[in-house]
Amino acid sequence: MTLAGLLPELEVIRKDFPILERTVAGGQPLVYLDSANTSQKPQCVIDAMVDHLEHHNANISRAMHALGAEATEAFEAARDKVADFIGAPSRDEVIFTKNASEALNLVSNTLAWARGPLQVGEGDEILITEMEHHSNIVPWQLLAQRTGATLRWIGLTDDGQLERSNLGELINERTKVVSFTWVSNMLGTINPVAEIAALAHQVGALVVVDASQAAPQLPVDVVASGADFVAFTGHKVVGPTGIGVLWGRREVLEQLPPFLGGGEMIQTVSMERSTYADIPHKFEAGTPPIVEAVGLGAAVDYLAAVGMEAIHAHEQAITTYALEGLGTIPGLRVLGPLDAAARGGAIAFEIDGVHPHDVAQVLDTRGIAVRAGHHCAKPAHARFGVQSSTRMSSYLYTTPAEIDALVEGLAYTRSYFKVG
Secondary structure, three states, rough: OOOOOOOOHHHHHHHOHHHHOOOOOEEEEEEEEEEEOOOOOHHHHHHHHHHHHHHHHHHOOOOOOOHHHHHHHHHHHOOOHHHHOOOOOOOEEEEEEHHHHHHHHHHHHHHHHHHOOOOOOOOOEEEEOOOOHHHHOOHHHHHHHHHEEEEEOOOEOOOOOOOOOHHHHHOOOEEEEEEEEEOOOOOOEOOHHHHHHHHHOOOOHHHHHEEOOOOOOOOOOOHHOOOOOEEEEHHHHHOOOEEEEEEHHHHHHHOOOOOOOOOOOEEOOOOEEEEOOOHHHHHOOOOHHHHHHHHHHHHHHHHHHHHHHHHHHHHHHHHHHHHHHHHOOOOOEOOOOOOHHHEOOOEEEEEEEOOOOHHHHHHHHEEHHHHHHHOOOHEEEEHHHHHHEEEEEEEOOOOOHHHHHHHHHHHHHHHHHOOO
16 A cells, blocks of 8 residues: 555654653553544644743733734734634624534524525525534524524435435525534545535525634635535644634624623623624623744634645545555444545444444553544434544544554453453
């Protein structure tokens, strides 16, 4: 087999991530294969956040002193960096939230409160998919319950792709919103975003895309995607926790009401009424995640410097290698596409006769970090007849040797539980 797609500077990149140097489980090297859960952070992100806290810490847009000006400049510079990273036409279309879940809830709630053509109400339909993370299921269930709209979903094929044969029926004149994941966090499936968006726009529906698993590993161009909204989270793109991003088309954002009320999202306030700030500040009530934004700005700078095309090629090479290795384990079934070109770096699997939690615990004794459970994707697990699975997930710092360690660990796990 070939690993020609691996990043040529892989060992240099690994040195940028200090946590990868540590040992666990009685002195064994850490093999971190849980990046779909949260990515590790390069030293430049850590340093940027520490420097801000040590030398520039202040609240933004309020304090009329040097520190306040420096903090505001750093926060807004992060917005510029994120806009560039995702190809946003305007920095004002980039809204900082606390995570992708809040970003998706912002959209679902404001569509309930909107007036005019954007408002979702009784008789309207909301379309999602069976492979969604709970963060892109529950907000739409709540919207349907609160407005009388109907929630529908696209099913899955046996190989973990969207069942697209009946899209013409599911996307119809009643469809108001189509919301779906760009890359499944469980199945790894890469969905045809632009194609689905075009179908949705033909009937006048809004398109909401959860890019939490796409933004770390694929070049993201929000305009080319055809979406009206794109959400992702900072901690999966080598940035900090506590910050997410919602991008929205300006003409749509300007029609939506505020999500949260408070400081900074207003133009003026009287006891009788308030008027609201322009986007993006209309959707950023209260003190924002300032140092987290600084860290996110450093993170997307880092990924851009490595190159998203190169990161995607690396993920495909490692995923191909991992799928081949997993295929040597008797009784192991991969959930999702078996073609690395059709998927991202998260691979969920089950082993006959061994509970996923037991698999993860045995691997942990060997220094290998994976995730076990339903991965906040219970409907997708139900579709494939399993309650839970084990999931390995690679990233730009993952090496073939770490995949070898996983495969050896899984073989040991089968022998440990005397399976087969």
